[in-house]
Amino acid sequence: MSINNNQNTDIQANQNEETRARISTVKNLKRRFVRNDVLAMVLLFGLMLIAPLFPSVKGWMLSQASLVIIYIIAALGVMVLVGFTGLVSVGHGGFLAIGAYTSALLTLHLGVDLVVGIIAALLMSGLIGAGLALIFLRLSGAFMAIGTLGFAFFVGTILNNIPFFQGRDGILLDANFVLGFEIYDHGFYLVSVVCLILVTLFVYMLVNSGTGRAFMALRDAEKAAMASGVNRLKFRTLAFSISAAITGIAGALNAHVVNYVSAEVFADIWYSVDILMAVVVGGSVAILGPFVGGFFVVMMPFYFEQLADFSFIMKGVVLILVLRFAPAGVAELILRPLKNARRTILRNVGGSMVETKEPKDD
Amino acid sequence: MLGQQILSGLATGSLYALTAIAVVVVFRNTRTINLAQGDFAMVGAFLGIIFLKEWGMNYFAMLALVVLCCMALGGFVERVVMRPVAESDWLTLFTTTIGVYYILHGMAGWIWGRDTKAFPVSFEATPVEVFGALISKGHLYNMAIALLIGGVLWTFFTKTKQGIAMRAVTDDPETAYLMGIPVKFIVTLTWVMAGAIAGFIGVLMAPIIYVSPEMMDEILIKGYVAAVFGGLYSFRGAVIGALMIGVAENLAGGYLGSHYKTSVAFVMIVVLLAFRPQGLVGIQERREI
Amino acid sequence: MTDHLRCEGITVKFGGVVACDNISLNVETGKIVGLIGPNGAGKTTLFNVLTRFQPYVAGSVFHNGNNVDELRPHDMVHRGLARTFQNINLFREQTTLRNIMTGGHSLIGNPIKAMCWTPDARKREREIEERAIEIAEILNLSGELENEVGNLPYGYQKRVELGRALASKPSLLLLDEPVAGCNDDETAELQEIIHTVNKKMGVSVLLVEHDMKMVMKVCDYLFVINFGSNLAEGTPEDIRQNPEVIKAYLGEEEHT
Numbered sequence: 001m002s003i004n005n006n007q008n009t010d011i012q013a014n015q016n017e018e019t020r021a022r023i024s025t026v027k028n029l030k031r032r033f034v035r036n037d038v039l040a041m042v043l044l045f046g047l048m049l050i051a052p053l054f055p056s057v058k059g060w061m062l063s064q065a066s067l068v069i070i071y072i073i074a075a076l077g078v079m080v081l082v083g084f085t086g087l088v089s090v091g092h093g094g095f096l097a098i099g100a101y102t103s104a105l106l107t108l109h110l111g112v113d114l115v116v117g118i119i120a121a122l123l124m125s126g127l128i129g130a131g132l133a134l135i136f137l138r139l140s141g142a143f144m145a146i147g148t149l150g151f152a153f154f155v156g157t158i159l160n161n162i163p164f165f166q167g168r169d170g171i172l173l174d175a176n177f178v179l180g181f182e183i184y185d186h187g188f189y190l191v192s193v194v195c196l197i198l199v200t201l202f203v204y205m206l207v208n209s210g211t212g213r214a215f216m217a218l219r220d221a222e223k224a225a226m227a228s229g230v231n232r233l234k235f236r237t238l239a240f241s242i243s244a245a246i247t248g249i250a251g252a253l254n255a256h257v258v259n260y261v262s263a264e265v266f267a268d269i270w271y272s273v274d275i276l277m278a279v280v281v282g283g284s285v286a287i288l289g290p291f292v293g294g295f296f297v298v299m300m301p302f303y304f305e306q307l308a309d310f311s312f313i314m315k316g317v318v319l320i321l322v323l324r325f326a327p328a329g330v331a332e333l334i335l336r337p338l339k340n341a342r343r344t345i346l347r348n349v350g351g352s353m354v355e356t357k358e359p360k361d362d
Numbered sequence: 363m364l365g366q367q368i369l370s371g372l373a374t375g376s377l378y379a380l381t382a383i384a385v386v387v388v389f390r391n392t393r394t395i396n397l398a399q400g401d402f403a404m405v406g407a408f409l410g411i412i413f414l415k416e417w418g419m420n421y422f423a424m425l426a427l428v429v430l431c432c433m434a435l436g437g438f439v440e441r442v443v444m445r446p447v448a449e450s451d452w453l454t455l456f457t458t459t460i461g462v463y464y465i466l467h468g469m470a471g472w473i474w475g476r477d478t479k480a481f482p483v484s485f486e487a488t489p490v491e492v493f494g495a496l497i498s499k500g501h502l503y504n505m506a507i508a509l510l511i512g513g514v515l516w517t518f519f520t521k522t523k524q525g526i527a528m529r530a531v532t533d534d535p536e537t538a539y540l541m542g543i544p545v546k547f548i549v550t551l552t553w554v555m556a557g558a559i560a561g562f563i564g565v566l567m568a569p570i571i572y573v574s575p576e577m578m579d580e581i582l583i584k585g586y587v588a589a590v591f592g593g594l595y596s597f598r599g600a601v602i603g604a605l606m607i608g609v610a611e612n613l614a615g616g617y618l619g620s621h622y623k624t625s626v627a628f629v630m631i632v633v634l635l636a637f638r639p640q641g642l643v644g645i646q647e648r649r650e651i
Numbered sequence: 652m653t654d655h656l657r658c659e660g661i662t663v664k665f666g667g668v669v670a671c672d673n674i675s676l677n678v679e680t681g682k683i684v685g686l687i688g689p690n691g692a693g694k695t696t697l698f699n700v701l702t703r704f705q706p707y708v709a710g711s712v713f714h715n716g717n718n719v720d721e722l723r724p725h726d727m728v729h730r731g732l733a734r735t736f737q738n739i740n741l742f743r744e745q746t747t748l749r750n751i752m753t754g755g756h757s758l759i760g761n762p763i764k765a766m767c768w769t770p771d772a773r774k775r776e777r778e779i780e781e782r783a784i785e786i787a788e789i790l791n792l793s794g795e796l797e798n799e800v801g802n803l804p805y806g807y808q809k810r811v812e813l814g815r816a817l818a819s820k821p822s823l824l825l826l827d828e829p830v831a832g833c834n835d836d837e838t839a840e841l842q843e844i845i846h847t848v849n850k851k852m853g854v855s856v857l858l859v860e861h862d863m864k865m866v867m868k869v870c871d872y873l874f875v876i877n878f879g880s881n882l883a884e885g886t887p888e889d890i891r892q893n894p895e896v897i898k899a900y901l902g903e904e905e906h907t
C-alpha cells in the first residue's frame with residue numbers, strides 16, 4: 001500500500017514538473033513574440049525618425065507626412081474606444097477641434113511653447129471627454145453614435161459663433177516653438193513622430209495592462225465583466241476620456257502643422273466620420289490598424305488632388321469593399337496569418353488536449 | 363410673435379420629421395443607421411432641377427418622377443451594397459452607409475459641381491394667416507405634404523398587410539421568416555420607402571436651402587437627433603422630437619440670435635438624456651450605468 | 652460561528668409576479684451551503700439578489716454584518732464575493748489565461764497606475780498572472796491556458812468560469828448550477844474542486860444545484876425554497892428526512 005502511494009506521488013510530482021516546464025516554455029515564447037513586435041515597431045519608428053536625412057525627402061513631403069501622423073494619432077484614440085472598449089464615437093472631430101483650439105488660443109494669447117500647448121490640449125480634451133461620457137454612456141451602440149455626432153456638430157457651431165474663438169476668421173499663428181527653439185517643416189515632423197511614438201507606446205501599455213483587460217472585458221461580455229468586479233461606468237468613462245485626450249493631441253498638432261485653425265474646417269462633421277473610417281478601414285483591434293487607416297484617409301485625397309470628388313467616390317468604394325471582404329480591417333488581413341500561427345504554436349507547446357477548429361474569419 | 367415663431371418652427375420641424383421617419387423606418391427593419399438618407403434627398407433635388415429646367419416638366423410630374431428615381435436609388439443601394447453585409451453588426455452596417463454617403467456625395471460633386479444652385483421653383487413666401495399668426499404659403503404647403511406622407515405611412519403600417527408584415531419583421535425577423543413573410547423583400551421595400559420619403563424631402567427642401575452636395579448634412583443630423591428622441595423605434599416619438607426641435611430652434615433663433623439655432627438640437631439631446639434617459643417615448647436600448 | 656452572508660425578507664417582483672417572497676438565508680463562514688428547490692422556485696433570482704445583479708423591493712442583504720443593499724455587482728467582488736452564471740458567461744474570444752486574469756480585476760489597484768505601468772502595478776500584474784496559472788493548475792486547465800475559451804468543450808468552460816471567479820481571491824464563492832450539463836466524470840471532478848477550494852483555500856461556498864446526489868455529498872447545510880418562499884433548512888440528513896421537502900421536491904428523485 002505505502003509503496004503504491006509513494007509511486008503515485010512521484011508520478012504526480014513528475015506531472016507537475018512537466019506542467020511547470022511547459023508553462024515556462026510558453027512564457028518564454030510569448031516574451032519572444034513581444035520582442036519581435038517591439039523590434040518591428042522600433043524599426044518602423046527608427047525609419048520615420050531618420051527619414052528627413054535622405055536628400056530626396058522634400059519639405060512638403062514632411063508636411064504631408066505630419067498630416068498622416070496626426071490622423072494616425074487621432075485614429076489610435078478612436079481605436080481605444082471602438083476596438084478595445086466596444087463603444088462607438090462618431091464625434092471625435094469635436095475633440096480634434098477642442099485640442100486644436102486649446103493649443104492655438106494658448107499660443108496666441110500667452111505665447112506658450114508647443115509642448116505646453118499639446119499637454120494642455122490633451123488635458124482639456126480628456127476632461128471634456130470624461131464629462132461627455134457621463135452623459136452619452138447612458139445610450140447604447142447606435143444611439144451613442146448619433147449623440148456623439150451631435151456633439152461634433154455642436155462644437156463646430158460654438159467655435160463658429162462665439163467671438164472669443166474667432167471662428168469666422170480663424171486664428172493665425174506666427175511660428176512654432178519647441179523648448180524655446182523655432183521649428184519648421186523638419187522640426188515639426190520630428191515633433192509629430194515623437195508624439196506618435198509616445199502615443200503608440202502608451203496605447204501598447206494600456207492594452208497590455210489590467211486596465212486594458214477591463215476595457216476588453218466590457219467589450220466582450222458585460223455581465224462577466226461585472227462579475228469580475230469591473231466598474232462599468234468608471235472604466236467606460238476612463239476609456240472615453242483617454243480616447244478623447246489622445247485625439248486632443250492630434251488636434252493640437254493639427255493646429256500647428258499649418259499654423260492656422262478655422263472653425264470652417266472643424267464644423268464639417270465629416271471630419272469625425274473620416275477618423276472613424278480610418279479605424280474601420282485599417283482595423284480596430286491591432287495597433288497597426290490606425291497606421292494603415294490614417295495613411296489611407298490622408299493619402300487618398302492627396303493622390304486625387306485635382307479630383308476632390310473622385311477621391312470621395314474612391315473613399316466610399318474602398319470603405320464598402322473593405323467592410324465586405326475584410327470586415328476586421330486591412331491590418332488584420334496582414335496580421336491574421338501571423339496571429340494564427342503564433343496561437344497554434346502556443347496552443348501546441350502549452351499542451352492543449354482539445355481538438356480545435358480554426359478560428360472563424362469574421 | 364410667439365405664435366409666429368412656433369408656427370414656423372412646426373413648419374421646419376415637419377421636414378425634420380420626414381427625415382426622422384425615414385431614419386426610423388430603416389433602423390427598425392434593418393438595424394441600420396442610414397447616413398446616406400440625406401444624400402438620397404440631395405440626389406432627388408438635383409434631379410428635380412434637371413427635370414424642371416432641361417426636360418421642362420411641370421411641378422407635379424417632376425415630383426412624381428423624382429420620388430420614383432429616389433425609390434429606385436434606395437432599392438439599388440439595398441440590393442447591391444447593403445444586402446451582402448446584412449448579417450453584420452450595426453457598426454459595419456453603419457459604416458457601409460458612410461461609404462454610400464461618400465460615393466453619392468462624390469458623384470453629385472463630380473456631375474453637378476460643388477457650388478450651390480437655386481431651385482427653379484421659388485419658395486412661396488406670400489404670408490397667410492393661420493390662427494392669428496402669419497405663415498408663408500410655402501411652409502404651409504410643406505406642412506401639408508409632410509402630414510399627408512405621415513398619414514399614408516401610418517395607414518400603411520397599421521392597415522395594410524405589407525405594413526403589418528413589416529412590423530412583424532421588426533419585432534422578430536426569424537419568426538417572421540418561419541411564418542412565411544418574405545423578409546428579404548420587406549428589407550428591400552424598406553429602403554425603397556426610405557428613398558421615396560427622401561425624394562419628397564429633396565424637392566420640398568430645395569427651394570428653402572438651395573441645392574448643393576452638402577445641402578442635407580445639417581437636416582440629416584437633426585432628423586437623427588429627433589429619431590433618438592423617440593428611441594429610434596417609434597414613429598410617434600420621432601415626429602414629436604422633430605417638431606420640438608423645429609420649434610425650439612426657431613425660438614432660440616428668434617430670442618438668442620440665429621447663430622445659436624443650429625446647436626439647439628444638441629443641447630436638447632443632452633437635456634433629454636440628463637432628465638429622461640429612457641427617451642421621449644422610451645428608448646428600448648438604454649445602457650445601464 | 653459568524654455569518655458570512657445573510658439576507659432577510661428578500662422580496663422580488665417581476666411586474667405582477669412575485670419571484671421571491673420574504674426569503675431569508677445565511678451562509679456561515681467556512682461552510683459549503685446549498686440552495687435547492689424545484690424549477691422556478693426563485694433560486695437564481697435570489698442568487699442575483701445576493702450578488703446585487705437583481706434589484707429587490709423589500710428586505711436586506713448583509714455581508715459580514717454590513718448592509719450591502721446599496722452596492723453594485725462590482726462592489727461585491729471587491730468585498731470578496733465571486734460568482735458564476737448558470738449559462739456560462741465568459742470572454743469567448745479571449746484565452747483561458749486572460750479570462751482567469753480578468754477575474755483578478757479587483758487586484759489591479761489604481762487603473763491609472765496600471766495603464767502607466769508603474770513598478771507597483773507591474774508587480775501586481777505579475778502576481779495576477781502567477782495566481783491565474785496556479786488556479787489553472789488546480790482546475791486541471793494548465794494545458795489550455797493559451798487556448799481561446801470559445802474553442803473549449805462545455806466542461807472546460809465551466810471550470811474556466813470557476814477559475815475566473817477564484818482569481819479575485821474571494822472569501823465567498825457563489826456557484827449557480829456548477830455541474831449542470833456536465834457528465835459524471837466532469838461532475839466528480841468539479842465536486843472534488845469545490846471541496847479543495849473550501850477546505851484548502853478556506854473559501855465559503857453557496858451553491859444552487861439540481862444534482863441532488865452532488866448537493867447531498869458536498870454541502871454542510873441546505874436551504875430549500877419553493878414558490879419563492881423558504882420551505883426548510885438543515886443539514887443534508889435533516890433535509891433528506893423532511894417530509895415537506897420530500898413532498899415538494901425530492902419525492903420522485905431520491906426516495907424511490
